[in-house]
Amino acid sequence: MTIPLVVTMTSSSHIYPKLHNAAWPGLVGKGGDGEPPIELETLLDLTASAKVDGIRFDGIDLFVFDPHVDIDSSEEQIQALAEKVAARGLVVGTLVAPVWPPTGGGSAMGEQAERDQFLQQVEKTCRIAADLRSLGVRPYGCIRIDSASSPSLWTEDPDNNQRQIADTFRRACDIAEKHGERLAAEGEICWGGMHSWRRMVELLEMVDRPQTLGFQADMAHTLLYLLGHNAPEDALLETDHDWQNIELFYAKYQELTDALRPWTIDFHVAQNDATVFGSGSHDKTGRHCLPDDPSGKLDIPKAAGYWLRDRTGKLTKACQHICWDGCMFPNEIMLNPATWNNVLASMISVRDAHGWSVDG
Template sequence: MWPGLVGKEPGTDHPPISLDHMLELTAATEVNGRKFDGVDLFLFHPHTDPDISDDDLKAMADKIAGYGLGVGSLVAPIWPGTVGASAMGSAEDQGKFLLAVEKACRIAKILNEHGVRKSGVIRIDSATGPAEWVNDPAGNTKKIAETFQKAGKIAAGYGERLAAEGEICWAGMHSWKAMLDTLEATAMPGVVGFQADLAHTYLYLLGYNAPEAALLQEGYTEEEFWSAYKIMTDGLRPWTLDFHVAQNDGSVHGTGSHDKTGRHCLADDPNGKLDIARASSYWLKDAADRGIQHICWDGCMFSNETLENPKTWEHILEAMISVEKAI
């Protein structure tokens, strides 16, 4: 559901799209008799009040189930301006971050008890940018890891798992190597892991915000690409607990208050750099052994016009079906 919120701002030409309408767009999509099974949820306004009452949350769950949809992964409101704050900030900031995780876990518990949610993780990141991290890489990675450890203990108490989404715009996870260092420092495999997104991890290969971690140079051959892709996925796949199908054209993009990150372009974009099904198979090898029971698509910062086009949804569903066949 976060394509309706991420990078959207009221009063602009890309205002938020309501949860109700996003559910309508999801439920209306069909490809050769196949439909979407469910939705991942963004736990912040205007979709979901992180302090929503039990009764209102159960009513929302009934609504989602009424569309024939389930609920999968949940995005904790860990950023400044929502509930949370920087995972590598002050003690007060870290406390806000942990509060956001606690609120997400409470919502997860109610959705699980309702029965609408049977799989998924709680998605987090460091809630701060690499420009702040680079001043003290080792020290800041240690702070993030310590916050993630505390968050992992909260999640485990609810029977939940956390997945940090690797994006070039997040401190300590802005390159494949920094992400791996952060996960290893957190040292909670199976509890705190990685959420792989095809669009974001493509830019990991090129070292966009971390040239020292680049595995490819522009003008690479197909053979060089898959060799580099194997290095990256061999490192991060054991930590991968959640997965986003997406496409990337090799550029970055940001709208609203969201910093530039790997561009999500249409699944059938002629400029797309990825063979979606083949690339996904590298991440999803032995997925069941890591407890991955569903995959999601991410269209963050798609224009509202693009999201209102039924073909957008059909093409991504086609891509997801191709991923399912490939694994």
């Protein structure tokens, strides 16, 4: 099946999905011996200032981590955050929970103390998310999590580790439900137990809480599920795939998206050049590209349709907002307003092809 890309309405008629930028590229890969982090207020200003044919970003997704958002924020600090966002005509969508050991969390398949740390970070993030919702600046969105574990460690005891992650995620669901939140597990090949599309589906089915735990599909990361870098047994394409063979690519992409689309509740527009980096034979991850990078392998609006429409071409409308994701870019690029106009144009192209009206 080929996803239909006929645009039947103008972008001005498309109310959904709302278009969001992401704040975490200002933190990921920054600090230490590298470039300094980019302040949240700077990213908010860049997001609010971007404009293409009269269309602006509707909101921003946040990383609950210093120096952007203190996970132990007081009510006054959360109020101040809400005011900063609202003052720029934006809203907040999905929040990234800092579940990893270096940020105060712990492995979802680790010892009990580590798993408790993981869940503590989920609890604190859900509290902030719920507070922002009650303050009127967060009308939709999820809490993003992963296993905070590496594929190399996971492979030491796959069955037991997968059960442990599933148990931790079920407990995380209990926490999320208490706060009226949903969790979105990010599909990326560097997270143990989530490092292949088949294992990701297996984990979601093991948790079996579809009303609370869904899948976050990032176009850059899910592309690498096809190549099986950390799970060769689940590869759908050869690692040296000829990218001129578009027909084969989309046939396999269909297989991938058919498996994960029913679980997808959060969606990242992104570009990828199909290369990986990282340490070891398992712990590889992908590189984001700018939307107009000539080495990018995705026709962004077309590929997005495989996630946002079912096999018949009908819109799923499962995501009220979509978010741009692109990390590890130099600050010079990120501080250039033209970068965000180009990103916004790419986001608009996805909504033009797969958006809907408020009445639709």
